[in-house]
Amino acid sequence: MAKMHVKLNVNGAEVEGLAEPRTLLIHFLREQLSLTGPHIGCETSHCGACTVDLNGKSVKSCTVFVAQANGAKVTTIEGIANADGTLHALQEAFREHHGLQCGFCTPGMITRAYRLLQENPDPSETEIRYGISGNLCRCTGYQNIVKAIRAAADELNASREAAQ
Amino acid sequence: MIPGSFEYHRPDSVDGAVALLNEHGDEARLLAGGHSLIPMMKLRMAVPSHIVDLQAIESLHGISEEGGEIVIGALTTQHEVLASALLAGKCPILPEAAALIADPQVRYCGTIGGNVANGDPGNDMPAIMQALGATYRAVGPNGSRDIAARDYYEAAYFTALEENEVLTQIRIPTPAAGHGAAYEKQKRKIGDYATAAAAVILTMDGGRCSSASIALTNVAATPLYAEAAAAALVGTDLGEAAVDTAVRLAEEITEPTSDGRGPADFRTHVAGVMVRRAIARAQKNAG
Ligand SMILES: Cc1cc2nc3c(=O)[nH]c(=O)nc-3n(C[C@H](O)[C@H](O)[C@H](O)COP(=O)(O)OP(=O)(O)OC[C@H]3O[C@@H](n4cnc5c(N)ncnc54)[C@H](O)[C@@H]3O)c2cc1C
Ligand code: FES
Numbered sequence: 001m002a003k004m005h006v007k008l009n010v011n012g013a014e015v016e017g018l019a020e021p022r023t024l025l026i027h028f029l030r031e032q033l034s035l036t037g038p039h040i041g042c043e044t045s046h047c048g049a050c051t052v053d054l055n056g057k058s059v060k061s062c063t064v065f066v067a068q069a070n071g072a073k074v075t076t077i078e079g080i081a082n083a084d085g086t087l088h089a090l091q092e093a094f095r096e097h098h099g100l101q102c103g104f105c106t107p108g109m110i111t112r113a114y115r116l117l118q119e120n121p122d123p124s125e126t127e128i129r130y131g132i133s134g135n136l137c138r139c140t141g142y143q144n145i146v147k148a149i150r151a152a153a154d155e156l157n158a159s160r161e162a163a164q
Numbered sequence: 165m166i167p168g169s170f171e172y173h174r175p176d177s178v179d180g181a182v183a184l185l186n187e188h189g190d191e192a193r194l195l196a197g198g199h200s201l202i203p204m205m206k207l208r209m210a211v212p213s214h215i216v217d218l219q220a221i222e223s224l225h226g227i228s229e230e231g232g233e234i235v236i237g238a239l240t241t242q243h244e245v246l247a248s249a250l251l252a253g254k255c256p257i258l259p260e261a262a263a264l265i266a267d268p269q270v271r272y273c274g275t276i277g278g279n280v281a282n283g284d285p286g287n288d289m290p291a292i293m294q295a296l297g298a299t300y301r302a303v304g305p306n307g308s309r310d311i312a313a314r315d316y317y318e319a320a321y322f323t324a325l326e327e328n329e330v331l332t333q334i335r336i337p338t339p340a341a342g343h344g345a346a347y348e349k350q351k352r353k354i355g356d357y358a359t360a361a362a363a364v365i366l367t368m369d370g371g372r373c374s375s376a377s378i379a380l381t382n383v384a385a386t387p388l389y390a391e392a393a394a395a396a397l398v399g400t401d402l403g404e405a406a407v408d409t410a411v412r413l414a415e416e417i418t419e420p421t422s423d424g425r426g427p428a429d430f431r432t433h434v435a436g437v438m439v440r441r442a443i444a445r446a447q448k449n450a451g
């Protein structure tokens with residue numbers, strides 16, 4: 001089948017490529033753009049390790065064709081850090097609060113939590129747990145992930161207030 | 165997990181989508197959120213050679229009220245259903261059910277049109293649409309027609325929609341102010357389809373039930389509109405005897421399969437429990 005020309009904005013940069021329409025977005029990101037942050041855990045839309053931000057929504061990139069994402073704006077874990085190269089508050093909080101062990105789920109977790117905090121800057125523990133229910137972690141038991149997201153929310157809110 | 169090859173189309177109008185369906189016949193499939201279709205394509209249970217992506221058709225978005233009807237565009241996502249103030253106020257069973265579907269990522273993509281059009285008995289919205297008395301608007305080469313949700317489902321993945329039709333809108337008669345509704349879903353974990361689920365919508369008048377409708381999810385090859393069960397409630401004060409009768413009548417029409425969610429008779433039993441809980445909660449929500 002003929003390849004199609006696709007054009008996306010990924011982590012702020014315009015990228016182009018040729019791909020079969022059936023190529024899954026996760027394969028395009030990992031294999032053609034060498035963005036290996038988003039992981040392939042289950043490939044069946046369950047684990048959330050492949051989560052990226054697509055036009056302002058958290059999506060499982062194993063369940064999106066690159067053709068659907070043509071023209072879209074994508075953010076992966078590689079695009080989450082601050083512009084000056086320092087870690088994003090979420091990344092810092094995951095490190096500080098032991099929000100990861102093996103780290104396999106972490107790119108998806110942080111990318112999902114990033115969108116969650118955009119929509120709900122002051123989530124309760126219940127809202128955090130519900131908000132990350134599409135991301136599985138086999139190591140941490142989630143306690144420290146929830147703590148890290150809550151701590152990042154506090155940090156982001158404090159720096160927003162300081163800026164005002 | 166690589167789907168079969170296909171040619172990709174992104175029409176910007178319903179007419180454009182219909183024309184593509186007409187041209188390619190059963191080789192073509194519509195793509196909305198893709199969260200039912202893409203998993204099926206990965207398993208090669210669906211191998212369309214043309215994919216018609218609806219995402220660019222603006223007219224398929226949005227939730228509004230027209231006359232006495234709530235109109236929901238087919239491409240409205242479950243996430244948008246959850247966030248809708250109109251639905252929270254006038255038809256709260258829809259956001260309530262959307263919150264029980266899958267997980268946040270799936271809800272950002274999955275559309276209500278795809279959910280009702282699909283014909284998978286595991287989908288949650290079809291039974292709710294039957295309970296609400298919704299109709300689906302279908303547009304094909306010869307114009308548009310309305311299909312009642314109660315007549316739409318023929319067998320698993322077989323529906324009244326023609327191959328060259330697009331489901332454009334869901335139209336719901338605005339439920340009476342003061343109605344009570346509830347959707348009770350038993351599932352094993354987040355992201356699971358129902359072991360059994362029940363939608364109940366009723367109105368109360370001076371302590372008596374003046375109207376009721378009940379429908380069931382995932383206990384047969386199609387959603388089930390439980391007409392006799394609902395009729396057993398009307399005119400009663402929803403006392404134990406009436407509820408027992410409704411539960412029994414609902415259980416009687418189930419034909420679940422035995423699968424990972426449990427043996428068939430267990431799933432029938434769970435359907436009864438869901439009906440009982442949904443009646444109690446709908447009664448509480450009424451008024
Ligand atoms: C992990 C996971 C868990 C899930 N859990 C649940 C659950 O608990 N309950 C539930 O209800 N769903 C569940 N789903 C399914 C999800 O809600 C789907 O997104 C939804 O059922 C289909 O919507 P879609 O927009 O993704 O449709 P698509 O996958 O794009 O399409 C589904 C089918 O409908 C057809 N179609 C789509 N739109 C139209 C239209 N406008 N007109 C005519 N035909 C159309 C397509 O051709 C296709 O055959 C789950 C999905 C996943 C991945
Ligand atoms: S790899 Fe996409 S959800 Fe698991």
Ligand code: FES
Nearest residue numbers: 101103137138139
């Ligand atoms: S840290 Fe190992 S899967 Fe989450």
